[in-house]
Amino acid sequence: MSKIKNIFQHSPISPLFIAESITKHSSKTEIGAHQIFLGQIRADKIDGKTVKAIEYTAYEDLVLNQMTAIREEIFAKYDITCMHIHHSLGVVNAGEICLFVFTSSKHRKEATLACNEVVERIKNELPIWGKEIFEDETHQWKINQ
């Protein structure tokens, strides 16, 4: 049974946090390739109204259990050195980052495939919900395409 890691932070993901995360890997000199995916909040226009932020909520315990299982499957499937996942909860404004997925491997193919697959699974399988808040404070619930 794997240790359950937290993936949530109650704020947007800052570029400095991403930089620190990259820096931590400079001592892992078996790594040759890093793949990073970032999700950023779009100011979508819907029926004349503009999204100014998304507020994320989650069934946190279930997310962390499912993410632990996904992590195990990804490590079993791909020869990667490490994988880090961070998702925001609460309000994230347009232009800010809400999702940070970071995989590393010796050669690029494994990190790239693992990153793509885990982003796909995060969007499809984790019980997280985004409420799109418009500039006039009305809202609608986000639908993943």
Added chain:
Amino acid sequence: MSKIKNIFQHSPISPLFIAESITKHSSKTEIGAHQIFLGQIRADKIDGKTVKAIEYTAYEDLVLNQMTAIREEIFAKYDITCMHIHHSLGVVNAGEICLFVFTSSKHRKEATLACNEVVERIKNELPIWGKEIFEDETHQWKINQ
């Protein structure tokens, strides 16, 4: 004819530079997805000797001309908002970053496909050479797999 952009920096690529590059995109609120690839120098062991650094040289003018053509083809093929490429010249130590590829798009698929393709083309098509320097100061010329 596109403007020719420089891709070279005579130093490793610092995580702070990456953070600044990400931050610059927070005003582009039509972006929903960023894909980043980073190449990091591995301390490979070859015949009992360990790589301590790679020294990069290039046919710089030809690289920039070819990169300009690749950039045009990628923008024609994928619906991306922007693409930034940075490659180190000179000595980059094991654990440091020598390549930074950054693509952004509205939805994730386009940024992801564009990033993968441009990394592949950079490795195959740009006249850049890496000299692997061992801890005893001997060297061998890197071969891309």
Added chain:
Amino acid sequence: MANIKIISFGRLKEILGSDFELEAENSDELLNQLNEKFPQLEDLKLRIAVNQKIISENTDLKNNDVVALMPPYSGG
């Protein structure tokens, strides 16, 4: 009759409000009660988890089980 805790998320929480308790012997019976109480539920896709396990068929419930009602996910 088992005493069941109902929790809900996203758009469903706007309909169901705060967490509450209901008596039901199985998940189908519980859903029937909820559909009666909240007629808007019928038009919505939902996933159900019992004690953090997602179920796809009618499932027996026991005292203190936690049933989560979840609309389609939209993380990332």
Added chain:
Amino acid sequence: MANIKIISFGRLKEILGSDFELEAENSDELLNQLNEKFPQLEDLKLRIAVNQKIISENTDLKNNDVVALMPPYSGG
């Protein structure tokens, strides 16, 4: 006879040394001269660019052309 500038890169620069000039009418003739002068060249894969255009066939050369000799790329 055209006066041609030869530049080289990577492993080939270790063999050919600094940039230099040669007289040749076309790229095949130029390669023959180089192979005679640097016998190690024959075992090496190389790509040739004339004035920054990569060539795959024998190409006529004119005065002041720049011929680049390039081993397999290994950037990234």
